Amino acid sequence: MATKSKSNEEVRQEQVETSVSKFEQFYESYKKTIWFSLTAVVVVWLAILGYQKFIYQPKCAEAQEQAFPAEANFQKGEYELALNGDGNVLGFAEIIDNYGTKAGKAVYMYAGVCELQLGNFENAINYLKKYNGKEPILAARAQACIGDAYVGLEDYKNAVSAFKKAVAKADNPFAASYLVKEGLALEQLGDKAAALECYKTVKDKYPQSVEAFDIDRYIAAVEE
Numbered sequence: 001m002a003t004k005s006k007s008n009e010e011v012r013q014e015q016v017e018t019s020v021s022k023f024e025q026f027y028e029s030y031k032k033t034i035w036f037s038l039t040a041v042v043v044v045w046l047a048i049l050g051y052q053k054f055i056y057q058p059k060c061a062e063a064q065e066q067a068f069p070a071e072a073n074f075q076k077g078e079y080e081l082a083l084n085g086d087g088n089v090l091g092f093a094e095i096i097d098n099y100g101t102k103a104g105k106a107v108y109m110y111a112g113v114c115e116l117q118l119g120n121f122e123n124a125i126n127y128l129k130k131y132n133g134k135e136p137i138l139a140a141r142a143q144a145c146i147g148d149a150y151v152g153l154e155d156y157k158n159a160v161s162a163f164k165k166a167v168a169k170a171d172n173p174f175a176a177s178y179l180v181k182e183g184l185a186l187e188q189l190g191d192k193a194a195a196l197e198c199y200k201t202v203k204d205k206y207p208q209s210v211e212a213f214d215i216d217r218y219i220a221a222v223e224e
Contacts, residue, residue: 066090066099067107074110083114096127105133109142116145121152140170144178151185159185176202176209183218192222 073082085091112128147162163182183198
């Protein structure tokens, strides 16, 4: 007499029971390791949470509070005071030393512009290169300031490179001023043809910009 075949449901039930049995065997063999690993994960998570809540966030709040006077001095054009403080309030240089970017990424931008305004071009470049903000207008402005600092050092090749990066990051009327600066640096390198392309781009692509109103003068100068 033929043996009755098992139904699909019985086969599935046996497979489930086999899987459960294997899991139980695995768990019994490695339960200490499993629980140790889980405990370690929880401990690390709690440590990170505690650091964020009780150390990092209060430090950020403290850094931002310290930065307020420096930002106010910057807005007033008091760049030396904004950069170095006066013994009563911190400047951006000391804020960076003490807190890094906990006061915000813009501290490097502020410090770099202060150094640029004070004529400390290499220091300006060092600060500005550390600014890594993602907002396009500010990122372009940082590159343009780097270009200005290289111009101050009479390093026109690197200035051109920086202005090109600024233009690439800012497809808006601000780009017109960066193109003019790039053109002037190219003129210093003797590349009038490339400078002319910059000026023509201002004329054609940004006709409503402030720079466009006077751009014919730049074009005429390199076409002579």
